[in-house]
Structures are given as C-alpha cells and as structure tokens.
Amino acid sequence: MxxxxxxxxxxxxxxxxxxxATLFNSLSIATFGxxxxxxxxQRHLDVFRDGGWVLLSAATSLHLVGQITLRFVRSED
Incomplete structure (x- = not known):
C-alpha cells in the first residue's frame, strides 16, 4: 500500500x-492548421505544394509523440 x-x-x-502531452497535441493542431x-x-489550392506535406508529417509526428508521452503516466493507487 x-x-x-x-x-x-x-x-x-x-x-x-x-x-x-497536451503541449505536443496543441502544437500538432497548430501545425496541421x-x-x-x-x-x-497564398491563394494556392494544393496543400501539398511548396512542402505542405512536411507540415502534415510534422503534425502527425507531434501527435504521436503526445500519445507516447501518455505512456509514462504512473499508477496513483
């Protein structure tokens, strides 16, 4: 006990x-946006033009880091 x-x-x-974890997820949302x-x-309709895929990859990575961070939560019992 x-x-x-x-x-x-x-x-x-x-x-x-x-x-x-909230910080990483907030950064992910901002990057995705x-x-x-x-x-x-900039009046471009193509999101993937001019490296937009890099921002989407970064947003996905930040979200995954936020989820991985939650695995470090300790038991309070």
Missing part, C-alpha cells in the same frame, strides 16, 4: 506528463 506522499508524488508527476491555412492565404 503506497503512502500518501507516494500518491501525491505520482499525482504531481502525472499532471506534468499530461501537460506535456498551418498546413491548410498558409496555402489558402
């Missing part, structure tokens, strides 16, 4: 992990 101190430390650690907004602002 973990002590109250161990539970508190696990809870604090988990909150930090969740904040980090930029992949579509920037070409339309």
């Amino acid at each position: 973990p002590t109250e101190d161990a539970k508190h430390r696990a809870k604090r650690f988990n909150e930090g992990v969740k904040l980090l 930029a992949a579509f907004v920037v070409p339309f602002a």
Whole structure:
C-alpha cells in the first residue's frame, strides 16, 4: 500500500506528463492548421505544394509523440 506522499508524488508527476502531452497535441493542431491555412492565404489550392506535406508529417509526428508521452503516466493507487 503506497503512502500518501507516494500518491501525491505520482499525482504531481502525472499532471506534468499530461501537460506535456497536451503541449505536443496543441502544437500538432497548430501545425496541421498551418498546413491548410498558409496555402489558402497564398491563394494556392494544393496543400501539398511548396512542402505542405512536411507540415502534415510534422503534425502527425507531434501527435504521436503526445500519445507516447501518455505512456509514462504512473499508477496513483
């Protein structure tokens, strides 16, 4: 049976992990949005032109890193 101190430390650690995962997912959403907004602002209808695929790949990678980050959550029981 973990002590109250161990539970508190696990809870604090988990909150930090969740904040980090949220950061990666927020960056992913912003990058994904930029992949579509920037070409339309430049009056291009092709998202993949001028390296848009790089932004989409980066957005996917950032999302995956956010999901992987959540695997570090500790048990609070």
